Amino acid sequence: MNDSYVDKVLIVEGTSDKRKVKRIVKEPVEIICTNGTISITKLDELIDFLEDKDVYILVDADAAGEKLRKQFKREFPQAEHIYIDRSYREVATAPEHHLATVLLGANIDVHTQFLENC
Template sequence: MTKKIRIEEIIVVEGKDDTKRVQQVVDADTIETNGSALSQETLTKIEHAEKIRGVIVFTDPDFSGEKIRKQITEVVPTAKHAFISRKKGEPKRQGNSLGVEHASDETILEALRNVSTPTTDVFQSEIEIEDLIYFGLIAGNNAKKRRESLGEKLNIGYTNGKQLKKRLKMFHIEKEAFKKAMKEILEDENNE
């Protein structure tokens, strides 16, 4: 058996199933939020963990997961974030909810290798709303699919159209990196 990769930071997940799944893949400690209504006690624990070892927020790619990310980012703006796409978090059995616990070993490893850290530094993004419209990320038949692909390519997770510009700025995505990712996405679409 190969030795598991050790993750120094404490990984913040939503529940026991996520902890179990992550620990099957890597050697890591976790903090479970136990739902999207984070208690002050849990937020304090996450804040302390960030000071001691750092934290990686690794929540489900859904509304609740995003809500948790926002709450943690308000208290711990330096927390790192790991993302999986909705597609890679789909359950094998119908009726189960979307989540980290359904991701493959490789998906979990890839997400933890490609963590992103939002910054509070002043960053003047050159990506304008017009760019998002031009690349069909806000309106149109393929907008949602393109935002999902962009979030995966840039390791910033999925966002709705309203939040995309803010997320690109938060993770300091340069216009050239944005354009390169969009070029690849459009090429992939043309090859389908």
């Protein structure tokens, strides 16, 4: 987790998700990877870190992603959940223009060139 202050935190599953989203997002956003699962210890650390931030959850549209999403709904009921179209299944394989559109819909500023393919 970063020492510099950012208002928004986006939680994704894997490093490939993080790399893809990082290219698309224009504003300063802390992107945290769970690597598919999250331990109780890591969750406790996150609770303290995320206390005064806008939290967004962007996970795959599969069973593992839904399990993780349910866990975050319990622990961070204030978090905003961002959903990709189920046909893409994974954040890492979803088209950049689709990700840009869903991120923009959650009030996360994106680079406009990713919206041009819509």
